[in-house]
Amino acid sequence: DAGVTQxxxxxxxxxxxxxxxxxxxxxxxxxxxxxxxxxxxGPQFIFQYYEEEERQxxxxxxxxSGHQFPNYxxxxxxxxxxxGDSALYLCASSSSLAYEQYFGPGTRLTVT
Amino acid sequence: xxxxxxxxxxLSVFKxxxxxxxxxxxxxxxxxLFWYVQYSRQRLQLLLRHISxxxxxxxxxxxxxxxxxxxxxxxxxxxEDSAMYYCALSGDSGYALNFGKGTSLLVxx
Numbered sequence: 001d002a003g004v005t006q007x008x009x010x011x012x013x014x015x016x017x018x019x020x021x022x023x024x025x026x027x028x029x030x031x032x033x034x035x036x037x038x039x040x041x042g043p044q045f046i047f048q049y050y051e052e053e054e055r056q057x058x059x060x061x062x063x064x065s066g067h068q069f070p071n072y073x074x075x076x077x078x079x080x081x082x083x084g085d086s087a088l089y090l091c092a093s094s095s096s097l098a099y100e101q102y103f104g105p106g107t108r109l110t111v112t
Numbered sequence: 113x114x115x116x117x118x119x120x121x122x123l124s125v126f127k128x129x130x131x132x133x134x135x136x137x138x139x140x141x142x143x144x145l146f147w148y149v150q151y152s153r154q155r156l157q158l159l160l161r162h163i164s165x166x167x168x169x170x171x172x173x174x175x176x177x178x179x180x181x182x183x184x185x186x187x188x189x190x191x192e193d194s195a196m197y198y199c200a201l202s203g204d205s206g207y208a209l210n211f212g213k214g215t216s217l218l219v220x221x
Contacts, residue, residue, distance in 0.1 A: 041213055041214075043211045056207040092209075099161070099202055
């Protein structure tokens with residue numbers, strides 16, 4: 001089991017553009033959470049998906065949206081990119097039966 | 113509101129010395145508390161969870177509800193313990209993890 005995988009590894013976008021990040025959960029997991037980690041900060045919760053629905057959302061604007069597919073994989077979409085969206089985006093998966101979240105390696109997004 | 117505070121940005125200790133990484137939290141309900149670790153060029157990984165009361169890699173952490181603390185301790189630090197450590201809290205819903213800003217631990221020979 002490769003664990004949680006994310007793609008792409010790195011991404012450079014221009015302000016105002018849109019971006020889609022992808023995540024495949026660990027085998028046996030059905031829940032996916034997304035976090036944003038700015039430089040020098042801890043990860044900040046964006047939202048969590050379970051049964052293809054957004055189950056909980058953090059304090060992020062509507063420009064951040066997501067989706068979960070029937071195979072439990074997930075996408076994070078960010079519209080109208082701002083310079084401040086530059087960060088490491090982490091995906092974490094978990095089982096609906098347990099609290100522990102397992103993290104992917106992250107996608108480094110740079111907005112210029 | 114939930115908040116996790118890790119007061120030390122950097123902690124440097126000598127090999128063999130005891131280490132304590134501090135974590136304080138604010139939450140009105142019954143929290144689930146975790147320590148995550150990130151070694152150089154590796155992904156964030158769960159170190160331990162308060163409810164399991166395990167000792168992982170020699171580390172322990174005790175939840176002190178009176179002081180709202182969940183400090184991470186190890187009696188004898190090893191060089192391979194050098195890493196970034198994050199304390200995290202999950203509230204009653206058990207969904208979102210609320211992380212502190214992290215403490216960078218450096219163990220020198």
